[in-house]
Amino acid sequence: MQDLIHAIVMGIVEGLTEFLPVSSTGHLILTGELLGFKGERAKTFEVVIQFGAVLAVLVLYWKRFLKLLNFRMGKDSGLNALHVALAMVPACTVAVLMHGFIKAYLFGPQTVLIGLVAGGLLMIAADRSRRKIVSEELDDITYTQAFVIGCFQVLALWPGFSRSGSTISGGMLAGASQKAAAEFTFIVSVPIMAGASIVDLLGSKEYLVKEDVLLFLVGLLAAFIVAMIAVITFINLMKRLRLSYFAYYRFGLALLFFLLML
Template structure:
């Protein structure tokens, strides 16, 4: 029963935080420590529930993904975000992530690293919101190839747990001239292939811990993360114009301070 309880809690946390600029990885690491749900089995579970949130975005934007592969003459000049934009946004994080994958997993996936990432990412978000860059891409389909690549460069910051993929990319988008809604939607689109790839690599390396005995645990986490993730994405997109990025930054600071107090008394 304790395993199912952990699966429910972790699934809800992943679904709620994966696409908000608050760092789902950070929340998962900190929640796992609170629940004492640790070890290689728990790390494998975290990969599975992350896939649930990614599948939620794919389902919500499946028409857009199918359109990416409609290769017709003039594809690269056709208006709107296409697979070239996605590739440019993915490239920096994929290259650096593959090069540093083992180092990041071994040395940065801990609660103290997460606290640093939460604070540093929050500062970036406040700076991005307060630096008034003229908006040249009001909707996702206005994003240029150059902006897509630069957003991808900012996405590299999310390789540090706690920084947040959406927090880094939304901040980057604001700093290169996109609207908050445009870069938020673009972030969701880019997250699907890059997270499928990252999760696939992690699952392959953790294949020894994928056992039939844990099937129920993994399925509960996957389904809950999928359902909560769909609700979170739709809610966030509908509210993005009214939400200030700094609100999420202040939440990150409070969360970091709260867990600093807990971790200081625990280690």
């Protein structure tokens, strides 16, 4: 029963934070520390419940994903698969080359603390930059902007930096509106997260045992439900809240990490 409670709590944390610019990895590590839910089994569980968050975006944006197949070159072609591919290339390349190093040395409370603070500073810089918005809506994003966002997504390979935080910041610095950058982040997250999760699961397949099926399903379902609510809420918040507000929250979380490590 205790394991199922842990699964629900971790699933809620994953669903709530995966698409917010606050670092889901940081929250999961901190929550795992507080619950005593750690080790290789817990890491495998965290990978599995990410699929719940991925599924939530697929359900909410299924029409948009179908439109991605409408590939046309040109300035007014609207968002398509090439935008997503350009945004994926930088992070995928670095991830393949440095996967072992990242897993061995960058997943821990200390590195997450650094990522939280550094990512927060980037978000404040993007929020306060005097940029000209040239892409107000999702379909206005250009191929160049998509690639620039992809370059910023490389920063998310550092745990705590936040994939959504780095890509939204990159999009804003490249001239996209905060809302358009956030929606593009959701779209790009699906292939990136799905691919990364599959790679991680293949490397942790010895920890996928039938005794944990219920545990993993409960966590995945909790992440799916909460992520759907979080995505809808976040898009509405992006119309009213500045990105800096999320950065200040990250600083508070970093302080909590620091106190926990003491």
